[in-house]
Amino acid sequence: MPRASKRILNKNIYEELEDHFSFLISSLHSSQDIERFFSDFLTSEEKSMLTKRLMLHLMLENGYTVSHIKAVLNMSRETIRVHQHVWGKGGNTYKVMLQKIAHREKTKEFWKKVEQILRPFDLALQSKTNMKARAKIAGKDYQ
Numbered sequence: 001m002p003r004a005s006k007r008i009l010n011k012n013i014y015e016e017l018e019d020h021f022s023f024l025i026s027s028l029h030s031s032q033d034i035e036r037f038f039s040d041f042l043t044s045e046e047k048s049m050l051t052k053r054l055m056l057h058l059m060l061e062n063g064y065t066v067s068h069i070k071a072v073l074n075m076s077r078e079t080i081r082v083h084q085h086v087w088g089k090g091g092n093t094y095k096v097m098l099q100k101i102a103h104r105e106k107t108k109e110f111w112k113k114v115e116q117i118l119r120p121f122d123l124a125l126q127s128k129t130n131m132k133a134r135a136k137i138a139g140k141d142y143q
Contacts, residue, residue, distance in 0.1 A: 052075065053083065055072075055073060056075065056079075057087050057098060059114075060083070060087045061095070061102065066080050066081070
């Protein structure tokens with residue numbers, strides 16, 4: 001994944017750059033403009049990182065465990081732990097934005113796909129003490 005430069009910018013310049021970036025993002029009005037901008041502006045690794053980070057925070061907001069998040073997003077436990085801390089400190093505006101995403105119809109469909117991915121994982125955990133779960137795994141019946 002991409003890493004930020006460790007070279008420190010002058011604080012005033014950094015704040016001014018942040019202001020320009022915020023202005024730029026807020027000036028994008030349509031989904032197409034936003035998508036085109038990020039396609040041109042970000043590398044595929046950066047887009048992947050940001051997308052996975054958003055989903056990580058949505059999964060945390062929806063009460064998924066670290067093991068579930070790791071299984072779906074293929075992230076390390078340490079990355080998830082760091083973002084649990086960030087997510088926990090998120091302000092009210094941040095939580096409202098996550099709720100907007102959560103209420104979209106596309107997001108509801110996404111959660112169904114996540115649950116399909118997690119079903120075998122959950123059956124494997126249950127199989128330690130549940131013979132029916134073992135039988136489902138053996139028969140590849142993950143429903």
